Amino acid sequence: MPTPEPADVVVPCCPPLTAGELSEADAERMAGMFKALSDPVRLRLFSRIASHPGGEACVCDIADVGVSQPTVSHHLKKLREAGLLTSERRGTWVYYAVAPSVLAALSATLAPRVAP
């Protein structure tokens, strides 16, 4: 039976870009993640969450990025759908957190070759 590892597993998303030809499926998956990070507002929201203690923050703490409230909600949804954030409602407020291991996976994907 497969071991149900809960949270700290690097997603088998994508091989390093320098490792060889990317399959069409991998390219599609990676492009989705990069697309989620390809907007300045989303990057600022993400960095605010990632730099908060515990890698989590209430929407009310990060929402002042210069766009309207629906737009903030829209961007957070995109980041969540891309697998970069998770959200949890606690009473009145909703907390977004950086999805575990996603940063490591993306970072590894972009890691340069060690030996040419």
Add this chain to the structure above:
Amino acid sequence: MPTPEPADVVVPCCPPLTAGELSEADAERMAGMFKALSDPVRLRLFSRIASHPGGEACVCDIADVGVSQPTVSHHLKKLREAGLLTSERRGTWVYYAVAPSVLAALSATLAPRVAP
């Protein structure tokens, strides 16, 4: 006087996403790079170049990705304009190469926090 380091310097592009609030300018710059990587065709072109010996490849060697030749040219231009690739004409053929240190910079930007 500033030391003119030629090739192996990490571009002062952007701080790690987990380091703190991203400035608007940094967010804009990073978003541009991620946007360049947010297309499956561009990712496949980039990975083909990055995985070639020397991190460089002739267009003729990577052009068969399922889209027309003008589209390939268009995507390579985008990658070049984003600072991810460099191009050089050698006789009949044009060679694209991974821009030095860009991969390291982006990878470092996505690096997870070491100590929460």
Add this chain to the structure above:
DNA sequence: ACTCGATATTGATGAGTGTCAACATAGACG
């Protein structure tokens, strides 16, 4: 139950983007 504050959803709109066919440019080679 009613209200209020926080967040999400809907619908509309303008800007941006991926794609291709047609054409242009640039070396190489006869």
Add this chain to the structure above:
DNA sequence: CGTCTATGTTGACACTCATCAATATCGAGT
């Protein structure tokens, strides 16, 4: 010089996306 091959550019079109106003939902208090 003319032709052939490799690559870039232009213009057009369909499609996606970021944004906002308006509205909905959801908890908490009163």
